[in-house]
Structure formats: C-alpha cells, structure tokens
Amino acid sequence: MSDAIRASFAVGLAVAAYGISFGALSVASGLDVWQTCVLSLLMFSGGSQFALVGVLASGGVAAGGAAIASAALLGTRNGLYALRVAPFIGGPWPKKVLAAHWTIDETTAVSTAQPTLEGQRAGFWWTGVIIYVGWNLTTLAGALIGDLLGDVSQYGLDAAAAAAFLGLLWPRLKQLQPVVVAIGAAVVAAVLTPALPAGIPVLVAAAVAVIVGLANWFGTKESDRFEAEPDPMGEK
C-alpha cells in the first residue's frame, strides 16, 4: 500500500510539472488563460491537449474540426487503458466517471504495476488526484507566464511545442515498428503540409499507423504488448 502511494507521488509530481509547458504553449497558440485552464480541467489528457492547441496554433478556429479529431485520436489509447483498470475500479457510476476522467498513461502505469488489489486501487486514485491537482495548478502557472511573455516566437516557445511532442513520443520508440511508423508519419505530414489545410496532414499521417498496425508490418511479439507509458520524461 505505501509502495503504491510512494510510486504515485514519484510519478505524479514529475508529470504534473509539465503542465507549465502546456499552459505556456496553449496561450501562445491563441487560447486565453481561462480557455487553457478549462481545457486542462475538462480534457485532462496531456497528449490530446497538446495536439488540440498545436492544430489550433497552425490553423486557427477554421481547423477546429481537425483539432478535435486529432485530440480524440490521441485519446483512443485511454480507452484501452480503461479496459486494464476497470476490473479493479468498482463502485457507483459517478465514481466510475471520475475514474474514467482520470484514466491516463500515468494512473494506468502506476496502478497496474502494483501486486495487490489494494495497491492497485491506491496507486490509481493517489496518482489521479496528485496529477489532477498538479496538472491544473501548473497549467494556470504556465498560462500566466505565457500571457506575460507576449510575442512567443521571440522566446522560442514555438520550438518548445515541437520539443514537448518529441518528449511524449520518445519513450514509445523502443521497437522497430513504432520507429517505422514515426518516420512514415513524419514524411506524410511534411509532404502534405503545403498541400492541405492546417490540421489535415496530421490526420492523414495517422493512417500510417492504421495500415502498419493492421498488417503488422515490422512487428515483433513484443509490439503486441500494450504498455502504458508511466513517465514521458524518461526519468525512471
């Protein structure tokens, strides 16, 4: 039990800190401080949030549909995480909806790593509450900083957005199959960006994953294991 809580704090505090970069980048993308904070409160899924503001930054509200689709596609893995944690998260529906809201990479990774049912529950809820509170507070801090900075390209915040995506991607590149998909998707996005409206190239690039995944090209036995990434910073 105490092991689970210790793991929750270790992962939770580290991850919550990168809400700062989200908050700053979101404001840089044209959202105001309120919109940025509501997004962290309601969506609460780092990858999807970065994607949404990233597409809005390049295409504005005209790319709204593509922004929503990108955020949703990046959120599909959360549905599979939910399958993993649902067996040990019981209780009435309001509790399940809260659990669903908090079903992200980190809560899944910490809870499924615990050997006992008690530890799994403690790991899930402690990680959830630490990250939820921390992510939203650091989002607010980042948004206020971004608001003060003003002209963002002068400070390199646009480059920071690309680096943030790279940080989320990095721990997932441990096998050949995801590396091939990453390269293929990058090429597709680069080629299509001048040709299609903002946001659409990213969605088309997602097709690379579907094709390679269904055909299981470059696959190994290991690539069929569905692992939650505990920690996008690679500190563990």
Add this chain to the structure above:
Amino acid sequence: MTVWQIIILASIAVLALKLVGYLVPPSIVERPTPARVANLLTVALLSALIVVQTLGAGQGVVLDARVPAIIVAAGLFALRVPFIVVVAAAAATAALIRFIW
C-alpha cells in the same frame, strides 16, 4: 466554431473514449490488433505533430530556428534529460538563434 465549442466538443470526445473502456467487455477489444493500432496511432500523431510544429508556417513549410532547436531537444532526450529542462532548452536555442540573426 468558437474556441469554447472546440474545447467542449474535444473534451467530450476524449472523455467518451475513456468511458468506452469501462462499458465494453474486455474480451471484445483486448486483442493484439486494436491494442497495436492504438499504440501506433499515438506514435504517428505525435510524429506528425512534431513535423508540423517544426516546419509548418501557415499552409507551408519553412526551415528556421525551430529545426536546430528540435535537434538539440532530441540530443537531450537521448541523454535522458528531464522533460521540462529539454523543452526550456529547445525554446532557448530557438530564441538565441533569432537573437543572433
């Protein structure tokens, strides 16, 4: 669509996907193929977003200070430097190059 509508709709979509996992019997979805596609989907989208963030300029592609910045970031991630430090270093790299130019 307004920004608020985009935020609300996208948040509902993301929560709905999470809820699906609590509603669907695990045997239906927990097969290798959907799990593999979902994993790769994350990889493809992040990779495409990196390219668009690094090269995109409206509806076009340019090489500017963001390119060396992302190379610096890749080197630091390879050295297992913490996320927040790498993001700050990438921003500093781009800012420095723009300042010198």
